[in-house]
Amino acid sequence: MAKNDTKQESVTDKPVKTKNRAKRTVDQVEKQRRVRMVAEWMMQGNSVEDIMSQIRTMWGLKARQPYTYVQWALDLFKKSIEQTIKERLSFHIATRMRMYKSILEDKELKARERYTLALGVLKDIASLEGLYEEKIHISAKTEHTETIEITLDLGETSDQQEGEQNIIIPLQTSVDNELSEGDS
Incomplete structure (x- = not known):
């Protein structure tokens, strides 16, 4: 193998000998190469410690x-997944737009059927884009005839829900305290 040929490196490859390693800074290309190498080691199933x-x-x-290189590799995975999701969303919306156009142009269907089907496709597109709120409302009575109501919003992104997850624990604690006070 020639010296300039690339090869897939693994965790067991020998160290790179450099002069003044402590003072050496890497350029952006080298940094990206290293991050991709760390990501590859992670995909090979190597432990973070190794x-x-x-x-x-x-x-x-x-x-x-x-630690920073490991975090950069994890960020690379996250960015890749987010991009894949955006691409898939774009594909599904474009597919539905073609369906919508096809439905409106289909003269074999009655006008009412065309509009009903087209509206269904438009609602589906709006749902994919997150324009409709999807909620579940739960209502329950306790032994003490109190009604507890909770509404879960399924249309929010995980970032929006992350800040609201902290509300659930204090709410549950508050409800538990109220119920235990009622027993006294």
């Missing part, structure tokens, strides 16, 4: 830098 040990050995890094 990966960080290999980072320290191969690149002469100490302290927080190996």
Whole structure:
């Protein structure tokens, strides 16, 4: 194999010997190469501890830098998944737009059928785009004839729900306290 040929590196590859490794800074291309290498090691099933040990050995890094490379690799996975989701959403919306056009142009269907089907497609597109709120309302009576009502909004993104998850625990604690006070 020629010296310039690329090969797939694994965690077991030998360290790269460099002069003044402690003072060496890497350019953007080298950083991206390293992040992709760490991501590849993660996909191969290597433990984070093994990966960080290999980072320290191969690149002469100490302290927080190996953690940073692992985090950058995780961010790379996240960005890739988000892009895939956006592409899939675009595909589904474009497909439904073609269906919508086809329905409106289909002269074999009665006008009422065309509009009903077209409206269904438009509602589906709006749902994919998150324009409709999808909620579940739960209502229950307790032994003490109190009514507890909870509404879950399924149309929110995970970022929006993340901030609201903290509400559930205090609410439950509050309800438990009220119920225990009623027993007294």
